[in-house]
């Protein structure tokens with residue numbers, strides 16, 4: 001029988017009512033055997049996520065050597081959930097132990113991980129399934145990278161003979177035995193890891209939306225849904241801000257060709273979006289699959305005559321940036337010009353000033369200029385690679401909206417075209433592209 005791994009996100013864990021729905025979803029399909037859960041999320045707008053409450057606990061712990069006050073809010077979320085679910089689990093004893101260990105470990109990552117730990121203890125009890133602590137089976141290397149080989153081996157050993165098991169997402173353990181977390185939203189990665197380890201036929205990621213939309217619904221009213229995406233398209237869209245799924249969560253499943261299905265816990269019958277390997281991708285007929293973007297980039301523009309002939313020019317520029325430990329997102333270039341696109345947040349604390357001085361010293365440019373408040377918009381789709389005139393349509397649509405394009409980048413895979421515009425033009429630009437590819441011509 002094939003096996004499905006289901007990851008339930010924060011809103012699916014938010015209260016006892018929705019956890020009861022989660023139980024129904026899991027029990028309606030016997031292939032849903034391995035479950036990964038997040039910490040309880042917001043119950044209503046203005047509510048707090050448990051993970052955020054836990055970060056506050058750590059702040060209090062740093063100041064006062066205990067986190068009594070902030071932990072109360074965490075305690076009340078979990079006693080409420082467990083109380084309404086009529087669990088046998090002595091949740092107060094588990095919470096006492098957790099609070100004590102938070103103080104003893106005195107580590108932000110450990111504290112942050114407890115939301116997932118407590119959720120998983122509860123869901124395991126609700127399902128009558130085994131609880132497998134990620135601390136025992138998910139491993140990080142010394143440098144903080146994920147240790148796949150050891151993790152897959154341990155998870156596969158831990159589930160042998162089990163009918164059902166529940167794992168907390170978001171965390172694992174380092175070689176010194178300290179709990180550490182993935183980046184925020186990292187339970188998506190944990191779900192993908194478990195799916196790979198148990199050779200799942202499908203990784204279901206249950207959230208509060210019915211899959212990916214062609215663009216941000218806060219910008220375009222009721223955009224079209226996307227039924228199928230390839231891993232590559234997903235990577236482009238989620239990296240550029242379509243935040244249904246953590247952008248790193250595809251790596252474990254992609255290697256094993258396991259499809260991901262994004263489902264809605266609150267509308268379980270909706271089809272959702274299925275993400276498949278590019279080789280199994282069936283084109284939908286749409287030229288463009290989706291549009292996503294991010295604001296707040298800074299461009300460092302460099303011009304120097306005969307730059308193209310100067311050997312080592314790009315390397316010297318990039319090593320200045322590397323020395324500041326700053327990531328460069330794109331490097332569009334001309335014969336005598338190059339631009340470096342960097343997320344503006346990365347350049348705080350005088351890093352920008354140091355980088356400019358460093359570049360001036362390293363390559364003596366004729367001109368070096370900084371352009372701030374740039375937004376990047378990616379128009380993504382496999383359909384673009386085989387249809388002539390896509391970029392013409394894209395640029396005409398942007399021009400018709402009277403928006404000045406500051407930068408263009410098209411990878412040679414032709415999977416996406418990225419344009420840079422002023423932050424202020426961001427929303428209008430997305431609307432113009434959506435109108436062109438999804439409304440006007442319908443293809």
Ligand code: ASP
Nearest residue numbers: 038039051184185186187
């Ligand atoms: N609870 C963690 C967060 O809020 C991880 C997750 O939900 O995936 O980021």
